[in-house]
Amino acid sequence: MRAPVPTPSLSDFVDKLLLLDRSFQQPGSGGEEHGFLEKLLVTADTAPVLLSYVDSAGRYRFCNQAYERWFGEKRELILGRPIQEVLGEAAYESIRGTVQAALSGQRMHFERVVPYRSGGTRMVRADYVPHLLPDGRVAGFVAMVEDITELRQGEQARRDHARAERLYAVSSALSQVLLPEEVARVVVREGAAALGALSASLALVCEEGTAFELSAAHGFPEGVLNESWRRFPIDTPVMYREAVRTGRPVLYGNLEAFLREYPEQAGSPALLGRAFAALPLRVDERIIGAFGFSFEHEREFSSEDLQFMESLGQQCAVAIERARLYAAERQARAEAEQLRDRLAAQTALLETVLQQLPVSVVIAEPGGRIVRGNAAVETIWGQPFVASANIPEYVAYRGFHPDGRPYTPEEWPLARTLLHGETVVREPVTVIHSDGSRHQIDLSSTLVRDAAGRPVAGVAVSTDVTRHHELQEALRREGDVREKLLGIVSHDLRNPLQAISTASHLLLSSAVPLAPPQRKWVTRIRTSVQRMDRLIRDLLDFVRIRQGGTLPIQRQPVCLEEVGRTAVDELQEAHPRRQLLLEARGETRGEWDPERLMQLLGNLLSNALSHGSEEAPILVRVAGEGTQVVLEVVNQGTPIPAELLPRIFEPFTRASEGSNALKGVGLGLFIVHEIVAAHGGHIDVSSSAQVGTVFRVRLPRVSPA
Incomplete structure (x- = not known):
């Protein structure tokens, strides 16, 4: 049963008693300090509230009948006892400061929950009125205490019912929308209505976690939230940041407290109201954003307010996450349908291609x-x-x-x-x-x-690959015939050439001197025989290589400088109108086949004589470089075409540009490459108008292991 609220007349009555008491006492009269007051209080014995008089020592001098109902003891057992003994230590500790203030002469009023000795708690409303003597001393105080537990519970029940209805209204509104943008608009509109807020806004953390995205706002003037508010860094000094960072509500009961924290927002058109709050939106221990509110008037946020806001935030967070999942599922379904269509089209295309x-x-x-x-x-x-x-x-x-x-x-x-x-x-x-x-x-x-x-x-x-095999077999037979023919021709040509070479040598060394024209003709015969001998030797080597063999080499100590000089001298004698030069530096000795080196140099020099400029000298350079010796043959003239360079060492490769066409059968450079490979060396070529054509051979001094 709810206790009646004390009327102002009761409080006035107590004030009049105290005034009457002071009128009957004179300073220094020596009379009893509170005896008369106690007699006067008896008239309020039946008051429906606790009414008592406590002396300066903190002991009860008077209490009305209500004390017997509250504490279950006769009044006679309460009078003369200290407050803490009657109420219990826990209850006394909760009002100790108020008692001391009343005994110091202050009039006190309070409402609080007080635990009592008999168990349980009561929500009480109390007034402590000091009893002042004429000389200013405090003789005690009159206490009026009312049990307002049921009153407050009824008020709380009404507030809880109203808030439940507001939460239901929010839930009902949210249940009718599905997409994230629709949910955001409903959240701020209904959230502001549920809290009685002036404005509301919703900011979500982007997927990367680096920025806030303003999803919806309510109660702001048109155009106030400009483009800069649509997306802003997550460390921007706003309430959202603190709510997300701490995971707790951020509350400011007045504008001054808010601006102390965020002074840069002073004067902003987006700053509305006199009190502010921001709530983190949490889903499964994950904070997805924050809910912000402003209120028209300053206010104190009670625990019930905070609990209601947290319930609202939780409900909204779940709705937003649900909408996100729905949107993601909807998008995934659309993408799956598109993927299915593309897959069907690709399958049809693949089937068509497969059949073709x-x-x-x-x-x-x-x-x-x-x-x-x-x-x-x-x-x-x-x-x-x-x-x-x-x-x-x-x-x-x-x-x-x-x-x-x-x-x-x-x-x-x-x-x-x-x-x-x-x-x-x-x-x-x-x-x-x-x-x-x-x-x-x-x-x-x-x-x-x-x-x-x-x-x-x-x-x-x-x-x-039947036709391919048939062509390969035909080519193989053709190649065999060609290579056998080359072998026969090159072998059989050597005998008559040897006879011509011997005869020309005898004529040149005859005791009867030849006339100058005759000597010139015989010299030309001898030069042509030597050239034909080199061609036949190249053909024989080519046939040997194509039949699966390798070039035989006989290693022995050789000075590459001496080999180079011999080759240069022989070709200089055969081409007296051309200039052939030899440069050597460093140690040029190694273990090589001297005959094969002569064949290599002869082919490179013949190539230079055929394609080099007749006005420019042909240079042979030999240089010792550590474990290898480098041989270079350099000539000036029209550069080798760039498209020919990668295959210059392939057999039967010939240039095709007018007067510079390669002479011979196109085996000279192929044989050069094979001789270098047989010695474990390396050959390359570069050709430009500025430097000329350079064939560079690197030969290891000893046979590679």
Whole structure:
């Protein structure tokens, strides 16, 4: 049952009693300090509130009948006892400061929850009125205490009911929207209404966690929240930042407190109201943003206010997260539909391409079941496509190894790929068509894996290479004939050339001197014989290399400078109108084949004589560099075309530009390359109008291990 509220007349009555008491006492009268007051208080014995008189020692001198109902003791047992003994230590500690203030002469009024000795608590409203003597001393105080527990509970119940209705209204409004932007608008509108706020705003943390994005606002004048408020750094000094950083509500009961924290916002048109609050929006221990409010008047935020705001924030956070998930699911569904459409289109395109391919393609599942084959299967294999259910059923396909053995099902490349993960590249297989014709095919297979590396399919591709094999065989036979012919011709030409060379030598060394014209003719004959001998020697070396052999070399101590000088002197004698120079530096000795080095230098110098400028000298440079010796042959003239450089050392390579066309059969530089390779060296060429054409040979001094 709710205790009645004390009327002002009761308080006035007590004030009049105290005034009457002072009128009956004179300073220094020596009378009892509170006896008369106690007698006067008896008239209020039946008051519906606790009414008592406490002396300056803190002891009860009077208490009305209500004390018996509150504490369950006769008044006679209460009088004369200290306050803490009657109320209990816990209750006394809660009012100690107020008692001391009343005994010091201050009139006190308070409302608070007080725990009592008998157990439980009471919400009380109390007035302590000091009893002042004429000389100013405090004789005690009159206490009026009212139990307002039920009153406050009723008021709280009404507030809770109102807040529950407001939360329900918010929940109802949120249940009718789905998209994030719609939810944000409802959240700020309904949130402001539920709290009686002047304005409300919602800022969410972006996915990267580096900025706030203002999702919605309510109660602000048009145009106040400009573009700078749409997205701003997460460390901007605003209430949202503190709410997100601390995970707790941020409250400012007045404008002065707010501006102490955020002075830069003074005068901002977006600053509305006199009190402010920001709530973190939390979902599963994750803070997704903050909810901001401003209030028209200054206010104190009670624990009930805070609890209500947190409930509202939680409800809104869940709604926002739900809307986000819905939007994400909706987008994912749309993307899945688009992906399905693209996949269907790509599958159709792939099927079309697969059927048009000139090669046979067979696709099998990891367990071995063949699920697809294109139209080329029947053309290449000479039989219709067979969708085998497993690897043993691959017996439907017939083929033979190069040695004539038939393939077993497990030997097929596709089966080996599926069983062992083997990748097969162009394995030769012979198949026999229904008309009895034999065909050669190249068969390849590999696994297809998903993003996690799991096998999802095996693919076998076969190509009919019968015509290719036939052409290769024809080319091989043609090459054999050509190389045999070259070998025969080059070998048989050496005998008559040897005879011509001997005769020219005898004529030049005859005891009977030749006339100058005769000597000139014989010298030309001898030069041509030497050139033909080099060509025949190159041809013989080429045939040996093409038949699988290597250039034989006989290593012995050699001075490359001396070899170079001999080669230069011989060719200078044969070409007296051209200038050939030799430069040497450093140690140029090593272990090489001197005959092959002469052949190498002869070919390089002949190439330089054929293509170099007749007005410019040909330079041979020999330099010792540590463990190798470098030989360079340099000539001036028209540069070698850039497109020819990469294949200059290939056999039968010839230039094709007018008067600079390569002479001979195009084997000289090929033989040079092979001689360098046989010695474990390296050769390269560079050619430009500024520097000329430079062939650079690097030879290790000793044979590589």
